[in-house]
Amino acid sequence: MIEFSNVTKRFGKVTALDNLSATINKGKITGIMGPNGAGKSTMLKLIIDINKPTFGDVMIGGQRVSVETKKRISYLPEVDYFYPWMRVIDAKEFIKPFYSDWDEEAYKELLTFLELDESMKINKISKGMRAKVKLLLSFSRRADIVLLDEPLSGIDIFTRAKIIETIIKDYRVGEQSIVITTHEVDEIENVIDEALFLDKGQIALAGEVESLKEKMNLSVIDIMKEVYNDGK
Numbered sequence: 001m002i003e004f005s006n007v008t009k010r011f012g013k014v015t016a017l018d019n020l021s022a023t024i025n026k027g028k029i030t031g032i033m034g035p036n037g038a039g040k041s042t043m044l045k046l047i048i049d050i051n052k053p054t055f056g057d058v059m060i061g062g063q064r065v066s067v068e069t070k071k072r073i074s075y076l077p078e079v080d081y082f083y084p085w086m087r088v089i090d091a092k093e094f095i096k097p098f099y100s101d102w103d104e105e106a107y108k109e110l111l112t113f114l115e116l117d118e119s120m121k122i123n124k125i126s127k128g129m130r131a132k133v134k135l136l137l138s139f140s141r142r143a144d145i146v147l148l149d150e151p152l153s154g155i156d157i158f159t160r161a162k163i164i165e166t167i168i169k170d171y172r173v174g175e176q177s178i179v180i181t182t183h184e185v186d187e188i189e190n191v192i193d194e195a196l197f198l199d200k201g202q203i204a205l206a207g208e209v210e211s212l213k214e215k216m217n218l219s220v221i222d223i224m225k226e227v228y229n230d231g232k
């Protein structure tokens with residue numbers, strides 16, 4: 001379980017998270033949704049310990065985030081982190097030594113599943129393919145927690161479908177926790193178990209997707225419209 005307790009994160013004068021408390025349950029797929037600047041990426045960066053809270057605590061399984069908790073997390077950042085000269089195999093060889101839970105078999109299998117080739121040069125492939133390479137490297141580990149920051153952003157519908165398939169393919173239900181930030185709510189509404197709707201660094205609505213849908217008698221996309229249009 002990942003727990004945010006009264007977390008405020010400020011960048012200078014900007015308050016990215018504003019006294020936010022939230023729980024991300026273990027063994028579930030959780031979607032963090034919200035408009036640009038709502039604080040979605042900041043939540044992930046606090047979990048992976050790239051940023052520190054200004055106030056409050058982020059705990060993972062009862063432990064404050066640290067170098068130790070970081071080892072159990074696979075993080076797919078929104079930005080490309082590859083060096084342009086790299087081939088897929090170079091990117092793999094570059095990151096593999098950092099992780100004791102690297103799973104070479106999973107890597108090989110995913111490479112085929114995603115129709116990628118190790119000799120592909122990263123600066124020569126399309127945006128969709130680069131997104132697939134990031135996904136390949138994130139899912140080639142036996143990580144307990146997988147954080148995916150906008151994995152579908154700017155990707156065509158066919159590649160998106162493949163990315164969704166990859167996310168759920170070997171998902172260890174009840175054991176592994178996957179957290180996805182996205183604007184593409186309609187794409188992931190059938191995949192996520194739980195939803196956090198963020199607005200201006202605060203939780204606007206949170207809950208189990210099925211019960212939210214039932215209670216409000218709306219699809220996730222319509223819940224989102226209701227949450228963000230309300231009072232505006």
Ligand SMILES: Nc1ncnc2c1ncn2[C@@H]1O[C@H](COP(=O)(O)OP(=O)(O)OP(=O)(O)O)[C@@H](O)[C@H]1O
Binds near residue numbers: 015034
């Ligand atoms: N390193 C930083 N320095 C300054 N401001 C930052 C930094 N990181 C985030 N912010 C600001 O914090 C706020 C929340 O940003 P964040 O990236 O978490 O939002 P987001 O919901 O992920 O947005 P998007 O959907 O556009 O990616 C924004 O106003 C952003 O400009």
